[in-house]
Amino acid sequence: MADVDRVSYRVGETVILDDVTVSFAPNRFNVILGPNGAGKSTLLKIATGLLEPTSGTVCYGDRRVGDYSAPALARKRAVLSQRVELAFPLDVEDVVLMGRYPHYGRTPSRRDREIVSRSLELVGMTAKRGQQYPTLSGGEQQKVQLARVLAQIWNYDEPREPKYLFLDEPTTSLDVHYQLHLLDVARGLLDYDCTVIAILHDITMALQYGDVFFLMENGRVAHEAHDAAGIPVELVERVFQVRASRVTDPADGQGLWRFSL
Amino acid sequence: MPSRIPLPPRLAATIVAACSTIVLLAACGRQGDRHARDAQERRIVSVSKQINEFIFAIGADDDLVAVDLTSIYPPEIRKLPTVGYHRALSAEGIVSMKPTVFLTDGNVGPDAVLDQLKKVGIPITVMDPGSTVDSAQMLLTHLGEFFHREQAADSVLAQWKAGMTQLWADTANWAGESRPRVMIIHFGQIANNYLAIKSGSIPDRMIHWAGGQNAIDSVGGMLRLTPELIARAAPDIIIATDVGFDRFGSAEKFATLPGVALTPAGRNKRIYRINEQKIMYYGPRTPAAVRELHAMIHP
Amino acid sequence: MLRRLSYGQSYILLGIILAAALVASAGIGAFTFSPERMFRYLGEGLGWIPSVAADDLGRNVFLKLRLPRVLVAGLTGAVLGVSGTLMQGLFRNPIVEPGLVGTSAGAAFGAAIIFVFGESTALSFATPLGSLAVPVAAFVVSFAATMIVYRLSTSFGKVNVFTLLLAGIAINAVCAAGTGFLSYVARDPQARNITFWNLGTFTTADWRGVELIGLFFLICFVWSLRYGKSLNALMLGESEAASLGVNPERLILQLIIVNTIMVAVATAMVGVIAFVGLVIPHVMRMLKSADYNFLLPASALFGAITMEVIDIAARVIIPPAELPIGIITAVIGAPVFLWILLRQTRSGSVGFYG
Numbered sequence: 001m002a003d004v005d006r007v008s009y010r011v012g013e014t015v016i017l018d019d020v021t022v023s024f025a026p027n028r029f030n031v032i033l034g035p036n037g038a039g040k041s042t043l044l045k046i047a048t049g050l051l052e053p054t055s056g057t058v059c060y061g062d063r064r065v066g067d068y069s070a071p072a073l074a075r076k077r078a079v080l081s082q083r084v085e086l087a088f089p090l091d092v093e094d095v096v097l098m099g100r101y102p103h104y105g106r107t108p109s110r111r112d113r114e115i116v117s118r119s120l121e122l123v124g125m126t127a128k129r130g131q132q133y134p135t136l137s138g139g140e141q142q143k144v145q146l147a148r149v150l151a152q153i154w155n156y157d158e159p160r161e162p163k164y165l166f167l168d169e170p171t172t173s174l175d176v177h178y179q180l181h182l183l184d185v186a187r188g189l190l191d192y193d194c195t196v197i198a199i200l201h202d203i204t205m206a207l208q209y210g211d212v213f214f215l216m217e218n219g220r221v222a223h224e225a226h227d228a229a230g231i232p233v234e235l236v237e238r239v240f241q242v243r244a245s246r247v248t249d250p251a252d253g254q255g256l257w258r259f260s261l
Numbered sequence: 262m263p264s265r266i267p268l269p270p271r272l273a274a275t276i277v278a279a280c281s282t283i284v285l286l287a288a289c290g291r292q293g294d295r296h297a298r299d300a301q302e303r304r305i306v307s308v309s310k311q312i313n314e315f316i317f318a319i320g321a322d323d324d325l326v327a328v329d330l331t332s333i334y335p336p337e338i339r340k341l342p343t344v345g346y347h348r349a350l351s352a353e354g355i356v357s358m359k360p361t362v363f364l365t366d367g368n369v370g371p372d373a374v375l376d377q378l379k380k381v382g383i384p385i386t387v388m389d390p391g392s393t394v395d396s397a398q399m400l401l402t403h404l405g406e407f408f409h410r411e412q413a414a415d416s417v418l419a420q421w422k423a424g425m426t427q428l429w430a431d432t433a434n435w436a437g438e439s440r441p442r443v444m445i446i447h448f449g450q451i452a453n454n455y456l457a458i459k460s461g462s463i464p465d466r467m468i469h470w471a472g473g474q475n476a477i478d479s480v481g482g483m484l485r486l487t488p489e490l491i492a493r494a495a496p497d498i499i500i501a502t503d504v505g506f507d508r509f510g511s512a513e514k515f516a517t518l519p520g521v522a523l524t525p526a527g528r529n530k531r532i533y534r535i536n537e538q539k540i541m542y543y544g545p546r547t548p549a550a551v552r553e554l555h556a557m558i559h560p
Numbered sequence: 561m562l563r564r565l566s567y568g569q570s571y572i573l574l575g576i577i578l579a580a581a582l583v584a585s586a587g588i589g590a591f592t593f594s595p596e597r598m599f600r601y602l603g604e605g606l607g608w609i610p611s612v613a614a615d616d617l618g619r620n621v622f623l624k625l626r627l628p629r630v631l632v633a634g635l636t637g638a639v640l641g642v643s644g645t646l647m648q649g650l651f652r653n654p655i656v657e658p659g660l661v662g663t664s665a666g667a668a669f670g671a672a673i674i675f676v677f678g679e680s681t682a683l684s685f686a687t688p689l690g691s692l693a694v695p696v697a698a699f700v701v702s703f704a705a706t707m708i709v710y711r712l713s714t715s716f717g718k719v720n721v722f723t724l725l726l727a728g729i730a731i732n733a734v735c736a737a738g739t740g741f742l743s744y745v746a747r748d749p750q751a752r753n754i755t756f757w758n759l760g761t762f763t764t765a766d767w768r769g770v771e772l773i774g775l776f777f778l779i780c781f782v783w784s785l786r787y788g789k790s791l792n793a794l795m796l797g798e799s800e801a802a803s804l805g806v807n808p809e810r811l812i813l814q815l816i817i818v819n820t821i822m823v824a825v826a827t828a829m830v831g832v833i834a835f836v837g838l839v840i841p842h843v844m845r846m847l848k849s850a851d852y853n854f855l856l857p858a859s860a861l862f863g864a865i866t867m868e869v870i871d872i873a874a875r876v877i878i879p880p881a882e883l884p885i886g887i888i889t890a891v892i893g894a895p896v897f898l899w900i901l902l903r904q905t906r907s908g909s910v911g912f913y914g
Contacts, residue, residue, distance in 0.1 A: 050802055074805035081800065087652075088795050088850040098796065101789045102805045152804070330881075345881030351763045354881055356621050357590035373764035380766075381620040485744070 001026050002047060002164055002195060007056030009042050016042050017053070018219040025212045025226075026162060027190050030197045033206060034216035035240055040199045041168065043216070047197060048079050048166050061162060074102035077164035078152040082172050084145050086133055092144050093129045096120060099151030115154045119147040122185055139178030142170060146182055153194065160193045167198035171205065183209045203240075203257060207231075215239060228255050306358050308347045309366035311390055311542040313338060315401050318417050318545055321408035327358045334538050352377035362386050390542060392463065394425060397543035417545055424548030428470065431552075435472035438559055443473035444496035444526070447483060447537065448505030455505060455518065456483035457490065464540040467547070471554035473498065488520030498558055499526040502537035533557040563847075567854050574861035578634070581868035586630045589875040591621050598622060624766075632765035632829065633871040634864040635773045637836065639826045641863020642781055643819050644837025645844075645855045649791035650815050651725070654900070658823045658837040661728040661816065665735035666705030667827035670698035672742045672754045695772070695828030702824035705731050710816055714809075759884030760831035762871055769829045780822040781860060787815060788853035795850070833886050835893025836863060842900050 002024040009017040017039045024030045024047075032040045045051035047058055049065035058065040060076060068076060078099070086095070096119055100112040108116075120126045123143040128136065133144065153163040165186060171179040179202070186196050187209060200206040206213070207228040215223040215231065217239045225231045229246075236244045242259045249256055307313050308329035316322055317335050329347040332338055344354045348370035355363060355378060363378055363385045378385055386407070390400045398418060405414020445458040445468065458464045459481040468475055476496035477484060484490065501515060509515040512532040521527040535557075539550035565573065587593045593601075597618070603609040605623045612619075643658035650656075659665060674697045709731050713723035743754040790811050793801040798808045827833075844858045867885075870892075874883045 048803065050799060070802075070805040070807060074803065077803075079800075079803045084796050084800055086795055089845065090792075090795070090850050094792070094849070094851050095796075098789075098793055098804060101793060343881070345878075349881070351590070351882045353590040353621060353625050353875075354879070356617065356625070359617065371761075371764050373766070377625055377764070377766070380624045382616065 001059075001061055001162070002197065003059045004043070004047055005057050005059065007043070007046055007053040007058065009039075009046060009051070010054045016219055017046070020056075020219070020221055022214055022221055022224070024195060024197050026195050027193060028195065028211040029187055029190060029209055030195065030212045030214065031206045031210035032197070032199050032214045032216060033203065034222075038216040038239075039219045040216055044166055044168055044197065044199055048077060049073055050079070060164065071102040074152065075155075076153070076161075077166060078149040079166040079168060080146055080149045080170045082169045083138075084141070086141075089132045089134055091129070092120070092125060092131050092133055092136070095133050095144055096129075096147045096151055099148040099154075102152065115151050116147075119151040119154065122150060122188075123147045124181070139174050142174055142178060142182065146170070146185060150185075150189070163192075163194045165189060165194055165196045167196065167200070169199050169201050172201060179205060203259075207255065207257065302361070304359055304361045305364055306344060306355050306360040306362075307364040308332075308344065308350065308369060309364070309390075310334070310538060311397075311544065312364060312366055312388060312400070312404065314538070314544055314546075315404050316408070319401070319405055319408065319410045319413040321404065321410045321413070324408060326360065327355070350374045352381065356381055356383060364388070366390055394543045394547070398422070401545075421545040421548075424545070428548045428551055431555075432470045432472075435470075435555060435559070438472055440472060440474040441497035441558055442476040442495065442525075443468050443498045443500060443558060444476040444491070444494055445540070446486065446499055446501045446505055448502060448508065449483070450504065455486040457486050457494070458482075459484055463542060467540050467551050467554055468500075468558075471551050471558055473554070473558045486520075491518075491520035492523050495524055497525045497529075497531065499524070499532045500535055500554065500557060501532065502540075503534060504537065506532075506534040531557075563849075565848075570848060570854070571857055571861065574858060574865065578861055578865050578868070581865045582630060582634060585633065585868040585872050586622075586626055588872050589626065590879060591618065591626065593618070593622055593626070628767045628770050629762050629765040630868065630871070631770045632773060633762050633867045635770065635777050636762075636826045636830055636833065637840075637863035637865070637867025638781070638860040639773065639777050639822045639863070640833065640836040640867075641840040641859035641861075642777075642784060642856060643823050644839075644863075645841040645852065645859040646784055646787075646791075646815050646819050647837065648841050649787075649794060649852050649855075650812060652795060653725075654842065655838070655897075656725075657834070658819060659732070659832070659834070660725065661709045661819075662705035662731035662735060663702050663820050663823045664827050664832050664834075665732040665739075666702035667698040667824050668758055668832050669705075669735040669738045669742075670694075670701030671828065671831075672739045673697055673701070675754055676742045676746045695825065698828035699824040701735075702827065703820055705735055706816060706820045710813070758832050758886065760833035760886035760889070761882070761884050762830055762874070763882055765830070773826050773829055776821055776825045780818045781856070784815070784818050785853075785856055787811065788851075788856055791852035831884075831886065833889055835889045835897060836866065839893050839896050839900075840866060 004020060004022045004024075007017055007020045008015070020039075020043060022043075032043060034040050042051065046053045049058065049068070052066075060068075065073065093116060096116045097108060097112070099119070100108055100115060104112055117126070117129075120129055123146050125140065125143050125147060128140065133141065136144065149165065153165060155161060155163070167186060171182055174182070183205065186198070190196065198206075198210075200209075210228065211226070213223075213225045213228070213231055214221050215225070215235060222239060223231065223235055233244050233246060236242075236257075240259075242261060245258050247256045247258055248254070303324040304326045305316075305324045306327045307316065307325060310329070310332040313325070313328050313332040314334050316325060317338060322337070325341055327342045327344050328338060329350075330343050330345060331347060332343075342358070344350060344358065347365075347368065350369055350371070352374050355374075360383055363383050365385070365387055367387045367389050369375065375385060388400055388403055388407075390397050398421065401414055401418055401421070405411045405418075445464050447456045447458060448454075449456050457477050458475070459477050459479050460475050461480040462482055465475045476494035499515075499521065506515060509517070512530050515532050516522050516527040516530065521532075526532060535550075535553065539546050539553070583595055583598070586598055587595065600609070601619045601622045604611045604619060640658060644656070647656040647658055647660065648654055657664075671694050674694045709724065709727045712727040739754065739758070746754065790801070790806045793804045793806045794808065794811070796804075801808060823837075840859045840863045841855055844855055844862055848854060848858070870885060870888050873888055874885055877883050
């Protein structure tokens with residue numbers, strides 16, 4: 001359970017988050033939606049513990065985020081960003097190994113290396129493990145980052161500990177194949193005591209993959225919905241300043257949105 | 262740091278000999294040493310151009326095995342290998358010459374070199390030429406004793422003294438003449454710029470004897486030249502040392518140095534060239550050098 | 561070639577090359593020593609075998625001049641290599657020199673102060689320190705310069721890397737101006753001392769230098785090994801590193817301290833040597849890996865090798881005189897640096913080494 005309790009964030013006079021309280025659903029794909037400037041990124045950063053709110057608290061389970069030591073926090077939650085700049089010629093394997101840094105001191109154990117292999121397998125990059133990271137395509141690089149992030153929160157034979165995977169618009173600038181692959185993998189984690197909290201820019205993708213939706217507007221959570229159908233059309237139209245209509249896919253009954261200005 | 266005060270010859274020789282022996286004993290841990298005993302085989306490394314000129318003057322150059330880069334007089338000295346610039350020496354380079362004595366006027370660098378030579382057991386002899394003609398003449402005498410060429414030293418000394426006496430006589434005559442303002446411009450190769458000789462220094466004294474007065478009033482060694490400085494000094498005559506003069510090649514071209522053209526010396530093209538080694542220290546060539554200067558000042 | 565070896569095997573290979581370079585460097589110069597003679601001298605010096613009096617000169621030169629010099633050269637190379645690696649890791653910038661944050665320039669300035677004023681009565685407090693005055697002064701000024709740069713670029717506990725680099729350039733300029741001014745007012749021989757100091761030399765190396773540089777290098781090097789993981793994580797960016805549990809501000813401060821201590825002590829003893837810290841890590845990255853766990857020991861070893869080779873060159877180019885080290889490192893280092901720069905700009909977005 002990740003709980004954000006009465007969190008505000010101010011920079012000088014500007015209020016970016018205004019008294020936000022949310023409870024992210026455990027073992028579910030939580031999606032934060034909203035237009036640019038609504039405060040999504042800030043909320044996510046505060047939820048990861050990387051940014052201190054001006055007021056309010058964030059708790060994982062019954063423990064405040066601030067009470068975790070940096071390595072312990074790193075073992076609890078991982079963050080996948082939009083694009084990670086890595087200009088140095090590290091091997092793919094070495095990049096994924098970084099995910100295990102919070103887990104070992106000087107030398108990685110055999111289990112650490114196994115986890116690296118399993119993570120690479122999961123994202124389908126095993127064949128390229130010895131290749132240099134900068135030579136990969138954008139989509140492949142992001143898969144490697146995902147593998148790293150998976151390795152970071154992987155704990156497969158410890159007692160089932162809740163983990164959190166934060167995704168900060170990780171599919172921006174990826175083509176559709178990589179987008180789907182990445183989100184598939186993320187969804188797969190839900191069966192392993194992992195809570196996913198994501199910001200996705202593509203509303204259709206978001207609705208397709210998400211379980212729980214938080215619609216933000218002007219620093220507040222305007223609406224919380226526990227299924228895609230539960231999002232009011234008028235709200236979407238107001239928040240995003242578009243005309244929206246919901247369509248049902250005859251093939252599987254899935255809801256799809258159509259937008260126009 | 263070895264003492265720079267010139268000592269009476271006997272005392273100096275005794276101290277030098279004592280130190281050398283102690284150093285050698287300390288290095289070997291035994292009484293006596295085959296280097297010191299082997300009086301025939303002397304290998305001297307000397308890194309002072311003044312001392313080297315004197316050594317050649319008394320015919321003691323057989324014992325020299327290496328000199329420094331700036332020792333270029335007399336011309337035969339160039340046949341000897343050099344151990345580098347006297348302010349950038351390497352102890353190993355000196356030791357590789359297997360010297361029995363390292364001879365210097367005290368002006369060596371880097372500072373650690375002397376310590377390193379001591380560590381390896383190389384005897385060091387420091388002979389300070391001092392700042393007067395008398396002290397320079399005493400240096401010649403020391404060298405005569407050091408190299409066991411006292412007779413040759415005495416004869417050179419006698420000639421030198423006679424030359425100086427003659428010179429004083431002429432100087433007394435010249436004193437009646439007018440005293441033009443003279444500036445000696447030297448070229449500093451390390452800092453790559455021109456320098457003016459200040460009052461109180463050896464070249465300044467020579468100018469004075471030669472019948473001129475130093476256009477620079479301040480006392481000391483050398484002053485970095487600026488166009489303003491030159492203009493304010495307003496020398497009637499400029500005497501440039503060889504390296505600096507040769508960079509321009511002629512008096513006309515030298516006058517293009519910023520500020521020089523505006524001086525009386527520049528306007529009248531009274532710019533002359535003199536070999537640096539003749540005026541930077543006192544030696545047997547001093548009487549001739551002063552006359553050469555006089556000829557430039559009062560042609 | 562190195563790529564196919566494991567880290568451990570790479571270290572062994574570099575170690576073997578270093579041993580060869582050490583033996584070569586110890587044997588070549590105004591005096592030439594064969595390896596047998598050198599080991600005999602070592603044995604005699606340690607008291608294991610009795611001394612041969614006839615060879616006193618050779619033994620003294622080897623044990624008191626050559627051997628400490630060779631060790632100081634190697635240690636300095638290691639210091640500069642590790643320092644360059646730390647700086648490049650810290651700033652994620654390949655054009656970073658150990659001297660960029662004012663460390664080398666400050667050390668040179670401190671040394672210049674002692675050269676010019678050390679003998680005057682005004683600074684008589686320097687004389688009790690004797691010949692240690694120069695290294696101590698260099699260290700003090702170097703550390704002060706580095707801390708000023710650090711303070712200027714830190715606000716509210718966060719370090720701004722751009723400000724750090726700019727402040728470093730400014731402090732470097734101030735120190736260079738100070739040194740320049742001192743060489744202007746200095747009497748001729750003192751001015752020459754400063755000039756030669758700025759070019760770097762191992763000529764005056766002695767056993768005390770070996771002890772000092774060796775001691776501080778070992779301490780700082782072992783300390784820096786703890787940061788291999790953090791430096792790697794930092795390559796992903798500060799926020800990624802933070803989410804992996806790395807604290808960038810603390811890391812920067814600790815690494816600056818480690819770097820300054822090492823470089824100040826070495827610079828105080830041998831003068832300013834440029835480009836080594838810049839080039840060594842690049843070469844190691846190109847040959848094998850950008851992993852800092854590898855780069856730190858590898859740069860130490862390769863830095864030592866490079867410095868030995870350069871020192872040999874310094875001794876054989878104009879015998880029996882010696883060329884200042886800084887001249888050789890500049891002549892070799894500058895073109896290499898430009899080549900690296902060219903490769904980087906050509907490869908553009910593909911990556912660091914394309």
